[in-house]
């Protein structure tokens with residue numbers, strides 16, 4: 001039998017949100033993002049159309065650079081001037097270019113897709129599946145099956161042929177790799193999207209996880225969520241009983257503990273199935289469900305809070321503490337409980353079925369995770385979106401002030417536009433640095449990824465934020481160091 005060349009090097013393991021990041025899946029903005037039209041932007045879950053050149057060169061490329069300095073420095077250090085020269089024409093950042101970085105730590109999904117499409121059997125099956133979803137003609141299906149795998153991978157993602165003809169809609173949200181699945185210890189929980197716009201990307205990911213040699217040793221660890229029978233038997237098109245779950249609602253906070261958000265995208269049934277599967281497969285012992293108001297502003301759990309350090313979190317205040325209604329006011333009794341926009345946290349333990357634990361508020365849950373799961377001995381610090389000042393709190397949450405990605409404990413990436421949140425970070429003794437400056441310092445050796453501490457890195461965001469997700473959403477961690 002042929003030896004799998006990746007088996008020895010490709011390890012999966014995530015036990016926290018903050019351990020040093022070693023390997024992740026990403027997807028850099030493809031031409032499909034430049035095909036979003038105003039009339040479809042909302043259906044395709046973008047708030048606006050984006051300028052492709054800017055989002056790539058002036059925004060996402062900085063993310064790629066920074067990830068490389070932290071996760072694969074040999075590919076970038078000492079070579080930055082050449083990589084970014086005019087002659088290089090951004091080849092380092094273009095998945096189909098011969099000079100693409102091809103990092104096995106900063107892993108580009110499009111290339112994994114191209115790898116599996118090189119197998120004729122998989123190419124036929126996946127092409128048939130994509131064509132069935134997209135309603136392509138049989139002749140087009142035959143043409144696609146005969147297309148070069150690298151080109152085909154790009155077509156499946158962008159919806160556009162090499163001659164720029166659009167054959168079906170793009171999947172512009174694939175840049176938000178977080179949502180397609182979550183690494184939980186050495187398992188991967190696949191998503192089950194709530195929105196039609198995210199169906200094709202889920203299928204592409206399913207094929208990758210089950211067929212790419214990188215994941216060969218972990219195929220038995222891929223968990224998929226089925227629909228319950230009640231769903232098929234329901235009358236009409238009611239979404240009731242649908243199991244939906246998106247990766248942005250799943251957070252691996254400590255070795256034995258996962259958070260699942262019930263939200264606009266993840267249904268109670270989805271959380272229910274996920275909990276049962278996680279317990280049955282011995283993946284974790286505790287799952288805490290955080291129910292947040294189901295609305296576009298909040299979308300996923302990671303849009304309302306993320307972890308920064310073992311003892312530090314950034315959160316929207318109204319989620320941390322449900323809005324306090326004065327019980328002497330009649331309105332308190334007139335509104336349905338869900339309209340009060342209350343947030344609840346309910347913890348399920350594998351060995352205590354039927355005995356969930358209720359938290360007074362989300363901040364109490366975060367404090368419990370910091371102190372009891374992660375062994376923090378210092379008081380838990382909460383940084384509030386917009387410094388907890390109205391209207392900056394909600395304005396900045398909308399542009400992902402709470403959606404930060406930790407490269408290591410205390411070193412997080414966020415958008416440069418959330419001024420009041422940045423001030424709140426400074427007040428909590430974090431250094432704040434622009435990514436452009438940090439990259440210069442990493443290249444010159446003035447700063448080192450291993451020694452950097454307590455830093456919020458500001459990333460350019462004018463175009464990216466129109467797609468409605470931050471760097472937590474733009475990352476699917478596959479391997480993190482355990483925190484001591």
Ligand SMILES: NC(=O)NCCC[C@H](N)C(=O)O
Pocket residue numbers: 044045046173176178179247248249299300302303467468469470472473
């Ligand atoms: N985890 C996240 O919050 N991901 C952001 C997803 C944004 C995308 N435009 C969506 O609406 O699905």
